[in-house]
Amino acid sequence: MKSGTKSKSVTVIDVAKKAGVSKSTVSLVLTGSDKVSDKARQKVEKAIDDIGYVYNRDAASLRSRRSNLVAIVINDLKNPYSAQLAVGLEKQIRQMGMFSMLVNSDENVETQTSLVRNLKEYNVAAFIICPAPGTSPEWTNSLVEQGFPVVHIMREVSGAKVATVLPDNFAGTKLATQHMLAKGYKRIAFIGGNESISDYHQRLSGYTEAMTLAEIPFSKKLCVQSNTNRNGGRGAMEEVLATANDIEAVVCFSDVIAYGAIEHIRASGKQPGKDIAVIGFDDLEDSRLMSPALSTIHVDANQIAIAVCQVLANIKDGTKNKILIGVDLIERDSG
Amino acid sequence: MKSGTKSKSVTVIDVAKKAGVSKSTVSLVLTGSDKVSDKARQKVEKAIDDIGYVYNRDAASLRSRRSNLVAIVINDLKNPYSAQLAVGLEKQIRQMGMFSMLVNSDENVETQTSLVRNLKEYNVAAFIICPAPGTSPEWTNSLVEQGFPVVHIMREVSGAKVATVLPDNFAGTKLATQHMLAKGYKRIAFIGGNESISDYHQRLSGYTEAMTLAEIPFSKKLCVQSNTNRNGGRGAMEEVLATANDIEAVVCFSDVIAYGAIEHIRASGKQPGKDIAVIGFDDLEDSRLMSPALSTIHVDANQIAIAVCQVLANIKDGTKNKILIGVDLIERDSG
DNA sequence: ACAATTAATTGGAACGTTCCAAACGTTTAT
């Protein structure tokens, strides 16, 4: 990785000479100051592309003790929703005039710790973290105490004194379940997800709330946990059908779970969307494109990204607040 | 984004005082030099975590004119294979003792240009780029001339004087097609992808090569282009069946295309894997988990990542070579 | 025991930028 020992770099001083001003003036132009005359600004800008100057952010960041780097620590980039979220965040951050540094913890808390330790060395301006399972509140809090603005997304770490932006999981599954109830279904299952995931409880209770309001007795048989991948969804569906072959609808923990469920429904000779209605959670792009198109709870990744950036913009020490992002029911062919 | 004006940072000098050595010695320890006594090293290391020192990479990078940042410019993070690749690259780069900075060009060449312009300001050590459509060879070459090590992945930019690491697309579709031929099928379609994508031609010619070798006359009707998403796959399959209802097998440009194809096959009342055999390209995780599990051409993302890092490690000016990553046939239930 | 060699340590300069306080030039008020 020998970088060809970049000869002699072009600096603000070279630009200044070329433009016939001082390096301070060049700096002012570079930082977008309003207290520099248009004449000077134009001369500097011309000089910059005449001699091919490139700004050195290391020097700037060192001297100013600021940076425009925002770290995004994602739990699992291979998960389609995470990827969508990362892309949304990246775009939004760039719109703020900042630059994002995206890394993947792979749901591994040690990796996450090591990544963040490294990122601190780069003097990042803020951390956006989707916490890996097992993240301790102390860890987050110490990060905050060190002076870094931190926002958690998607998952809550109870005890962590940070702002957290996440979808309204409870409202989402409640909405999904009530949608099924409104269609006249009464035997409704809830499948996928498991207790180690912080949002599982919220989504499950949205379902039970809706069922309770409809005065339908809660049946434990109809709630089956699973891994959060496609296989998990298929297995959970199989388990439900084994004990309750007469269910009319299934509310899934996520779209991916729904994909698996649909596969098993088909395999068992029934038609998803006709014999058994299915609804997911997330609204992945595939859900719209697949057939039958999946009904689901839409969680707008861009909206989350916008909220995160707003929080970041007005962060104060110890602002521990929870920002719920609204969700929407999307009715498609599957239920 | 007011970062709480981090009071007064702890520097190497503080560490030096605490450890009773000079700052130069501390620096040697930090950079992992072998010409420092064990005694000194231990004192320094102890002092470091006693006073909670954090390394300032901006200063290091400024002074040494080196950095351990590797930029990964991905064309489309929402694409599952890209995400997989990004994750593999990230892990591999970290294993080299470097740190990756992942950004997403979103298949937009202007975004790509702007991202790279910014990344240069961070003094990155190298660029790994999956070029967006429309990337000009001149652009890449000028990046190289500026002294940056550059590797292209997945897509070739003809005329660009850089190393390119990509799967053996030709061998892949040839393998897939010959697999179908070996099963006795003769009416085999090739669907998905389109000419604006550089690897389309390679994959298409793998198919035609196999067909020609088997002495089956090429039929234009059996080759249908499409967008590279699920919908595209479904549409292409529909188009094929409309003009050639008797096909026995279909070789798909990618797994995602295959997903769409399978949906249409089902919708038309046939059974994928029984009435029409289907094979994909990429081997996404879902392909293994779905039902019927998708036969496909496996392209090992980690292997690509390893090759990229090897190239990066021995890069010389103007090494324009092409590194083909071997592919494997994975036979599953779909064909 | 002493010179010659090697190993380990060190202070000052340098990297390219921003900050600061002072200087300059122009306009406005008296």
Added chain:
DNA sequence: ATAAACGTTTGGAACGTTCCAATTAATTGT
């Protein structure tokens, strides 16, 4: 005409590290 006010411009110091040449300590050879 002069003072005050304002808007621009400016040189030197500083940010925290690494590099370099020089110094000191330890080891080897005779």
